Amino acid sequence: MEAESRLQAPFEQVAEKIAEEIRSGTYALGEKLPNQRDMAERYDVAIATLQKALGLLRDRGWVNSRAPIGTFVAASIPDSGEPLPSLPELSATVKDLQAEVASLRKSVDDLMAGRD
Template sequence: MEAETRPRAPFEQVAEKIAEEIRSGGYALGEKLPNQRDLAERYDVAIATMQKALGLLRERGWVNSRAPIGTFVAAVTPASEQPAPTLIELSAQVRDLQTEVSQLRQSVERLEAGQP
């Protein structure tokens, strides 16, 4: 059975568009966003819709508000938006760590034996 997806509210759609612009570099990390009125005009929504969209982006860690200065893109992308590593990538990381631990163990053993 297919999972049903509910239609997204306009503020959710706008929030996703802004998040996508941040992901693609349209808005740089740490950059100040245009004011709410200008954003509402750009995305062709009411100011109240834009306020809700920015609130959702704040909750999700995409933006920070600094009253009375404005809204800024967060300095880092939210962790939930980072792509999950694949099993192959995780296996490679484990192999690398095992090699590093082995090398460290050998170094410690040499030091304990009084060898440089």
């Protein structure tokens, strides 16, 4: 895991730590998380880094935000026990999807050209 964490951006590392704490019960399902300033101190990161980590967790279904109340652990967490994907993994996936979309677009264009 140590080598893996060096490949992750700081916000990804924090998101993984929070997800692990949710898995372990440190933060209970439905529980309100501490305020962002306290969490940033706890994980020794800037508030902006913590906000990106919480955004990633929100996108993955681990937490929910209720403005202006705060951020809460989701009522149920994702089934996967796998770590969150790293930025390089997500980047590679996006590139693959872009190539697939370009290929599909060309196929559609070729089909449409044949109809004219």
